[in-house]
Amino acid sequence: MILIFIVGVITLFDWFIPTPAGSIAGGVLRNWNVIIVAFAIGLGAFTMYRTHYRHLVRRTPGQWPYSAAMLVVSTLYIVVGVGLGAGTPIYKWMYSNVILPLGGAVFASVAFYMASAAYRVMRVRSIEAALLLVSGLILLLATAPIGSVIWSGFLTGGNWLMDTVVTGTYRAFTVGVALGFILTGVRTLLGLETGWLGRRE
Amino acid sequence: MPVKATLINMKGRCDCEGIVDMIKTGQTVPFVMLIMFFIVVLVIWRLGKKGWRPSVRTIAGLAAMEECVGRAAEMGRPVLINMGQVEYSPIGVAAMSVMAYTAEMAARKGAEIIVPISYAQIIPTVEGMLKSAFAAAGSPEGFKREEQIVYLSPDQWAFCTGCQALLESRKVATHTFIGHIGGSSMIIVETGARVGAVQVGGTTNLLQIPFFVAACDYTLIGEEVMVAGSYISGQPGALSQIAANDAFKVLAIVLTILGVALASVGSLALAKFLAT
Numbered sequence: 326m327i328l329i330f331i332v333g334v335i336t337l338f339d340w341f342i343p344t345p346a347g348s349i350a351g352g353v354l355r356n357w358n359v360i361i362v363a364f365a366i367g368l369g370a371f372t373m374y375r376t377h378y379r380h381l382v383r384r385t386p387g388q389w390p391y392s393a394a395m396l397v398v399s400t401l402y403i404v405v406g407v408g409l410g411a412g413t414p415i416y417k418w419m420y421s422n423v424i425l426p427l428g429g430a431v432f433a434s435v436a437f438y439m440a441s442a443a444y445r446v447m448r449v450r451s452i453e454a455a456l457l458l459v460s461g462l463i464l465l466l467a468t469a470p471i472g473s474v475i476w477s478g479f480l481t482g483g484n485w486l487m488d489t490v491v492t493g494t495y496r497a498f499t500v501g502v503a504l505g506f507i508l509t510g511v512r513t514l515l516g517l518e519t520g521w522l523g524r525r526e
Numbered sequence: 527m528p529v530k531a532t533l534i535n536m537k538g539r540c541d542c543e544g545i546v547d548m549i550k551t552g553q554t555v556p557f558v559m560l561i562m563f564f565i566v567v568l569v570i571w572r573l574g575k576k577g578w579r580p581s582v583r584t585i586a587g588l589a590a591m592e593e594c595v596g597r598a599a600e601m602g603r604p605v606l607i608n609m610g611q612v613e614y615s616p617i618g619v620a621a622m623s624v625m626a627y628t629a630e631m632a633a634r635k636g637a638e639i640i641v642p643i644s645y646a647q648i649i650p651t652v653e654g655m656l657k658s659a660f661a662a663a664g665s666p667e668g669f670k671r672e673e674q675i676v677y678l679s680p681d682q683w684a685f686c687t688g689c690q691a692l693l694e695s696r697k698v699a700t701h702t703f704i705g706h707i708g709g710s711s712m713i714i715v716e717t718g719a720r721v722g723a724v725q726v727g728g729t730t731n732l733l734q735i736p737f738f739v740a741a742c743d744y745t746l747i748g749e750e751v752m753v754a755g756s757y758i759s760g761q762p763g764a765l766s767q768i769a770a771n772d773a774f775k776v777l778a779i780v781l782t783i784l785g786v787a788l789a790s791v792g793s794l795a796l797a798k799f800l801a802t
Contacts, residue, residue, distance in 0.1 A: 337560070340550070340553075341549055341550060341553050341556075341557045341560075342548050342549055342550070342557075343550055361647065362647050365645075365646045365647030365649070365650075366646050366647075367646075368646050368649060368650075369643075369645075369646025369647075369649060369677050370646070372646070372649065372675075372677045373677050375672075376672060376676070376677070379672065387695065388695075424681070427683065428681065428682075428683040428684075431683040431686060431687060431710070431713070432683060432709065432710075434713065435709060435710070435712050435713055438712050438713050438716040438717075439712055439716075439737070441716055441720075442712065442715075442716050442719070442737065442740040442741050443740065445719070445740070445741075446739070446740040446741075495732060498732050498735075498747070498748040498749075499732065500775070500778050501748050501749035501771075501775060502730045502732070502748045502749050502752065504749065504771055504774050504775055504778065505616070505620075505730070505748070505749040505751075505752025505753060505771060506616040506617070506730075506752065507560075507563055507616075507774075508563065508567065508752070508767055508770055508771050508774070509616040509619055509620055509752055509767075510616050511560075511563045511564055511567050512567060512767055513616075513619055515564070515567065515568065515571075517567070517571055517763065517764075517767075518619060518623070518755070518767075
């Protein structure tokens with residue numbers, strides 16, 4: 326707790342009252358943070374390898390083929406990245422032709438999950454659900470080009486909803502969240518927030 | 527704020543080159559406000575320790591947590607305690623507090639626990655928290671690191687598909703998803719809804735809130751996530767944080783109204799003062 330307080334105060338001090346000594350101390354702490362994170366990534370990689378190796382050795386039903394693929398691909402990326410370098414054409418090719426398209430494919434499926442969830446939630450069973458449905462439809466037609474073709478009022482209504490209701494609500498939530506962030510940080514620095522250490526206050 | 531000061535740098539030499547600004551330009555009011563935060567939090571915590579207990583409205587999602595975990599225990603299916611992609615940040619601290627509480631509850635009821643991890647640096651903390659949770663529940667032998675802590679990936683979409691795999695393959699009965707997540711939240715919570723899991727969700731990423739509301743049975747919105755740890759602990763000292771949060775929210779509302787009123791009559795005095 327004392328360590329958390331000291332590190333936190335040095336970092337805050339460096340931000341608000343910049344001094345040569347504070348800048349040096351803050352810079353050292355930030356470098357230490359980067360080093361610790363790097364070691365943690367290594368820990369994560371080791372954990373992942375150990376877990377999937379055990380699945381492979383035990384031939385866990387329904388899991389071991391994926392674990393085998395995971396181990397092969399991870400090893401390939403590590404060998405190419407460390408051996409040849411992350412800036413080499415082959416590594417860049419592997420990243421841009423495998424990881425990016427896979428991420429894009431998963432991202433593309435969001436729309437279908439969204440449609441499924443919208444169908445389930447936008448049923449007019451209450452006033453709130455009706456408001457959600459009506460505002461959702463207005464914004465959908467305001468965004469889609471066909472909406473302005475059907476009636477120009479959709480665009481006006483959609484813009485009004487976004488500029489007043491949505492923006493105002495979003496800002497109110499942002500203030501609340503920001504206050505929560507600051508207070509959690511203050512409580513952690515003071516050692517009052519112990520839930521994340523597994524201790525009750 | 528120009529103040530004449532004597533500064534000793536790390537080599538022991540005196541930096542006495544004239545007048546220096548102690549506080550960075552534009553950060554004076556934030557600095558004073560931060561000091562006020564520290565003082566108010568300590569004062570209210572002290573009041574809480576003396577027995578003052580603020581009345582807190584019921585947060586449905588957190589109040590239903592025990593019922594949801596009990597459901598998983600009765601069905602013999604696991605509880606997926608998902609913190610999303612958190613690391614050591616305020617939201618991470620809040621999410622880990624809720625995780626510790628949920629894990630202890632699940633351990634007491636004999637429900638299986640799975641905790642997916644995105645960033646490896648929190649693994650040691652999560653491991654310690656789960657050990658403590660099982661110890662507090664009276665079953666330290668119940669902690670099984672390999673089966674309960676699942677490191678997925680820091681990549682958002684890889685983490686998302688990993689969570690999907692866990693939800694579907696392990697037939698999760700209860701999914702608590704309180705933490706930070708990006709655009710993949712819709713996929714994860716919709717998959718949870720599809721497998722029939724009871725879902726308690728919450729995030730401070732306000733753009734994802736609508737997806738949580740659409741797919742989760744209970745949703746914590748914005749600051750409810752930040753005070754969740756204090757709320758579920760039920761300890762007077764912890765509950766006092768909620769009062770401190772509300773006190774500064776009242777201050778923010780007063781300043782907003784004052785600022786709007788002054789700006790309406792053409793005065794930006796408050797805005798300029800807050801920017802000093």
